[in-house]
Amino acid sequence: MMRKVKSLMAAGLLAVAAAGIYNDAKAEIQTFIGELKPELEIRPRFDWTSKNAPATPPPTEDATALTTRIRLGAHIDKIFNIPGLKAYLELNDVSDLIDNKRTYGETNQYAFIADPSITRLTEAKVSYTWGKTTLLFGRTRVNLDDQRFISDANWRQTPQTFGVLALHTKEIPNLDLLMAMIYERKWWAQDGLVATNATGVNFTQTSSLDWSPDKAPLVFHGTYTFMPALKLTGYAYLITDASNTYGANVRGDIKSGDITFNYLAEYATQTDPHKNKYLTNKPKVDGDFWRIYVGASHSSGFGGRIGYYEMSEYKIKNGTTYRGFSTPLTTYHGFEGWADVLAAGTANGFYYGLKAWHLTLNYKHKDYGNFDFIYYIFNAKKSQPGVGDKYGQEIDLQYTKNITKRLSILLKGAFYMADKNIFLNTATSGPASPSKDVSKYWIQLTYRY
Template sequence: MKSKLKKTVLSTAILAVSVPFLTDQKANALEIQSPTFIGEVKPTLLFRPRYEYVDEHNNKKNANALTTRVAIGAQIDKIFQVPNLSAYLEATYVGALIDDYYPQKGTSANISENYATVADPDITRITEAYIKYKFNKTSFIFGRTRLNLDDQRFIGSVDWRQMPQTFGIIGIQDNTINNLNILLAGIYERKGVSDNQVSFDTMDWKLDKMPIIFNISYKFIPQLKLTGYAYLLSAKYQDGKTFNGGNTYGINATGDIQLSKDVKFSYLGEYAIQKDPYAKDGLATKPKIDADFYRVEGKLSGYGFFGTLGYERFQGADKGENAGFTTPFATLHAYEGWADKFLGYVATNMAYGLKDAYATIGYTHKDYGTLSLTYHKFDADKNQGYNGTTPLAQLTSKNFGNEIDVLYTVNLTKRLNFLAKGAWYNGKNSMPASIGKNDLTKYWIQLTYKY
């Protein structure tokens, strides 16, 4: 505990010394003596302390976590004095001052003695290290980076957690034609929010088996943008568990319709199908997957007020199938409630599927911040799930419970943000053991400083 305290205090001290120095710079780029093969260097800094409380009712000890993210990076332009050759490096440290939570304390073998989980273990990592070359409006990129596609429903950086999710990619992006954006990339590694290989947070692939990412979008008019995608994931056997993967093909439509000078309606509609993975690594046979997904959402905003209604549905597994429709690379905290009750289920299983009907109301003021309230109603898609040829327990009810989420956030200064939010999940006894029946209460208080 003392060593952790020293590390975090040291990080805070470094910030206290550095911030006045950094903010006194008159130019965007920091004036440093650099080798001749390096051009312009611009430093980046993020400091984010956060308190998180978790009460998993009638099971485990309540979790109390005071953690800090310190991320230091550098944008390097004109490498070898080449105008369009650049790189970005970022190192991130996550440490806990208060560590009464799993996995910092307790073991999965002693469930009754365990603390509830907070997915922010002590960890230090190179979060980004990539090189990019831009030729006209075409960019080539190689290395480890955040990868946020569309609204991160399928692929995202999970930046809510203290350690973000990053990917090693070999990719090309093009927007030569106005309003047309194309991305093609191969993923050779995944670094999740922890280093836990059993939960597939850390994975790497051979080049002939790596996930292939294709995303193309075109904005016809402000009222209509169409995006098509193909995310081809190979299945993998790792540490005694099977990563099912799956080929996902989909399309979504988004747009903004100005109803008046101050009132706007925004919409989203999406449909996708998921099939067997295109390749397997260490498995005798490919997992069997055949499921679909859709969601619709409408948002009305004006005079600072906003309201959203949405519905999404994941198909569960039929007989002979290993999983329903899953989204293993998504920023899952943004969906299906902030309590993260269904996080692991949506990422790897979905045997019974899931339906989520949700509504949000809120208000934003330019000086006083944003306050919002969200309600979720969860149901199973099927009352009988499957894991390959094995039928799972039949549900007595498809009701998977409900949740209320509350958020308040405000920018205290240009670089400093305050956030407080809470999540209250009310479960149902009909839920299968694979998901859990316990209610959940979580809340967070957070400060974020960015430079």
């Protein structure tokens, strides 16, 4: 174990040394590129998860983990001294710093913490920009809007990345357009390990999917800014083996003296996917989603927001089951509560649907740090027979502070309070275990160079 720790420290020192070597060899390097900018991030994290976290069969002990992420990156500008032609490479290594007491599916003793040891080339992309248009090819992070549908899930120690061929343009005034074809998806899962899903079925984990051009997922996204107070976005996410999602939102910021008000209203619908590769047949999908929130922030640092959203339930039509609304390419951790109790429903749809209220309060101060409080009320959209429609409530707390220019700390906790009901979030109405209270804690340091 100490050998592994020493190797990780050495990798960080090599990254810093590389910057010095580059400065010494700058004249020679500029024959091929105009500029090279290295990046280094070291992110150690302690996790604690209570044994009541959802799993089948249920774990018998709490889980702890101490992991670190080392991210090495290099921005390369003006390749062959061609203005606008650049590249970015990024290597991500996640390692256990102690003998972690958690499970990846090979044992059901400990609760699940989703950050296995993985070393991966997370980004490798080339782009060419002319005017206000960029053509990009390669593996990259993708974050759209507030990441409700597609994101890099950067909370995980191994981020989610996509292989894309994309065209992004702002040539038309006030209009931001993105068109992309996805040829691969990579995320945090550990290849080859046998896990058990929420319905009790064993499956072999895989961290990668790939598609040929004729079966590739397609992304279309456009935003027109009328004014800061009115931005209109439309999108179509045609995701192979999952669903076709079509939607639009309107949002904006309205400043009045020391207060800035913000709002968002959104609606989306889902239908059967346009293609299937990993599934024998296309899944049947008939779902919709809508949300609305309003918020405000004051120049003193205080802010807040209140919102509501719904995700539709599974439907049975003429003996055929249609899956409800789901968002499988987002960060599950970011929306339905940090305790991740509802994560399976986010990815696969909620059998009885989801209705959620959320209240956010925050305070930001340049000296004292940032404080965040989130309160959720989760209910089913359709009542469960003989049980009712209550899922639970959750309180999430977070404190972040910059210790130095390059070093920051994060303290975070999630507390899910079950209504002692039957909790269902998969493609079946049973069997299921009674819900239980779930707690999670995190302590994280982040150093960036």
